[in-house]
Amino acid sequence: MKFIIFFLGMSTFCFPQKISFIYETKCKVNSEKQDDVYSENMILDIKNNISIFRDSLDKKNDSIKLNHGNGRYNMGVENKFYVKKNLAQKRIEKVITYLGTDYLLPVEEILNWNITSEQKLIGKYKSQKAETHYGGRNWIAWFTTELPFADGPYIFSGLPGLIVSIQDLNNEYSFNLIEVKKGGTIFDARKKTVKIDWKKYETLAKSYFNDPFNINSKGWKTATFTDPKGNTVDISVKNKEIQNSILQKNNPIELNHKINY
Known part of the structure; x- marks a missing residue:
């Protein structure tokens, strides 16, 4: 049986300990070249319904910035994957750092999830299939209630469990969970932002x-x-x-x- 879960109506989970989920991220950045695929591990840090998704370089530079150093941020505006979420308030925001300024771009597109009855084992996690539309793309996600977080990579969230795998139907973008780490602290070095x-x-x-x-x-x-x-x-x-x-x-x-x- 299929049913719809609307993102704005989702409840969230509260987990007092900081936990990090590492996702292998693959992007086909040129639609005309089959072998032009960018791959990098990206990190989702979660604590108390607050999460930050960023690549390893961004996380390293944030740490340097908080210690009054100068991080080496990637140039440009496009192809940035830095996302902050407040799961309790259902707030999702992209952060783009350009010429020393952190710009905050609210993501207001609502994720309407269609959860199917299809299930399979991904790694060691029993997972269930869900579908949604975002950014002009159709997406297939697999989530697990064995990791009780209504979150996932990039802007994706709102399911009754962590998204362990998600990709668009054209197989041009994918995020797959490869590692889970517990402990540590979650830190945000980009609080002073300009909203756009x-x-x-x-x-x-x-x-x-x-x-x-x-x-x-x-x-x-x-x-x-x-x-x-x-x-x-x-x-x-x-x-x-x-x-x-x-x-x-x-x-x-x-x-x-x-x-x-």
Whole structure:
């Protein structure tokens, strides 16, 4: 029997101890190249209905930032997977760090879950199938009540158990649980944020595309950099490389917010 669970009506679980779930994340960033797949382990930290999902570099840089250091954040605006959730308040927010500013993008698209009767064993966890639509994509998820958290990787949450595996129907994005760690502390280094919407997000992305090194705001008419061989190269060459890279990564996870440069 199938039934619908609406995200806004979901209850949450409270677990006083901090716990981390490691997900193998795979993304097909170019829809025209079958072998252009980006893979990285990402971390979901949960404690007391608060969670943060981020890649290992972001977590490391957050720790450095909290200790008054300077982290090395990835350039650009697109293809960022940093997500904060308040499960009790049903609040989901993406965080995009750009030019030293942390931008907060609320995710207001509601996840309407269709839970099916289909079950299977994933790793050691008895899991059940659920389906939803998000970001212009259809998704298949497997959750387990053996891990009593109404959460999952990226923005996905609201099921009566942890999502251990989820992928879109085109097999272009997938998140699979590979490890569970207990203990430690959950820390948030990006509390001072500027709230934006998807329109402003697009403006920031186009600003980066047009001026990756932000030389226009510095009043520079030209600039150079030194390549690994010690050669001096005009910044316009590097700009072109970055722009071509952005154009190649033409398959964002939120297809309904794809940017046309």
